Amino acid sequence: MTVDNEKYIRLEKLLQEWADEDVIVAFSGGVDSGLLLKAACNAAAGRGTDVHAVTVMTRLHPRSDLAAAKKVAQETGAIHHVLEIDELGEAGISNNPVDRCYRCKKSIFHKITVLAEELGIRRILEGTNEDDLHEYRPGLKALTELGILSPLAQCGITKREVRELAAHYGISVAERPSSPCLATRLPYGTHITYDRLRMIEEGEALIRKMGFYNVRLRLHDGIARIEVDAEDIPELARRREEATGQLRQLGFSYITVDLEGFRSGSMDEGLQKQGGEHYDD
Secondary structure, eight states, X not given: OOSOHHXXXXXXXXXXXXXXXXXXXXXXXXXXXXXXHHHHHHHHTTTTOOEEEEEEEETTSXXXXXXXXXXXXXXXXOEEEEEEEOHHHHTSOTTOOTTHHHHHHHHHHHHHHHHHHXXXXXXEEOOOOGGGXXXXXXHHHHHHHHTOBOHHHHTTOOHHHHHHHHHHTTOTTTTOOOOOOGGGGSOTTOXXXXXXXXXXXXXXXXXXXTTOSSEEEEEETTEEEEEEOGGGHHXXXXXXXXXXXXXXXXXXXXXXXXXXXXXXXXXXXXXXXXXXXXXXX
């Protein structure tokens, strides 16, 4: 393991300082919050305090996220809560505004703070890491406004180090690819419907089942733009009939492969050329 040990010692000490009281970990089922949940449970062990993992069930994220979250919560011994939210109705994002991420984060964490008040818990933790701080992520503003704590970022732990630590501690989601909000697959200003999101989710799942790791299926009107890692493009092209046949069954009319390959924030490239900021994955 090549993780900077001082960083993890700092994280352990920080969580131990808070372990005299119950804490909430906002837990998506991903590797960042999975590592944080494991570390928080380790700190609470023997203190007689509880760690509450709160997963927000949202139709803007793949359904597999909830199954992964339940598994890790059980592995760590956390008390698991599942909250339901309808972002399109509650967060005001049905037209996919540029500040969608901020609105969603504010709505989701407001709901978690209400639960925290009901449970008498003062501290809510979430899994932003050091690398996230160096990208433009408008949702971070919502975390600051609501007083949410980000211990991984506070201790300077990077995404690579998160994955190495998660593997070291045997967390089942250590190798799970990132799974950002499905609305990131649609251009800003596009009307979001749950039917479109499920279509995208099922399309990405099909391509992953073909053996591709990083997959994004961006939907531009009736055109599906597939991103996979650049080195995987020849293999996807070789299996194009298999891929297009399955995607057409889901309702996609025109199917393309992005020759630049997988990259975070490709829906933001037009904004960047106009002097805008990076918003999404």
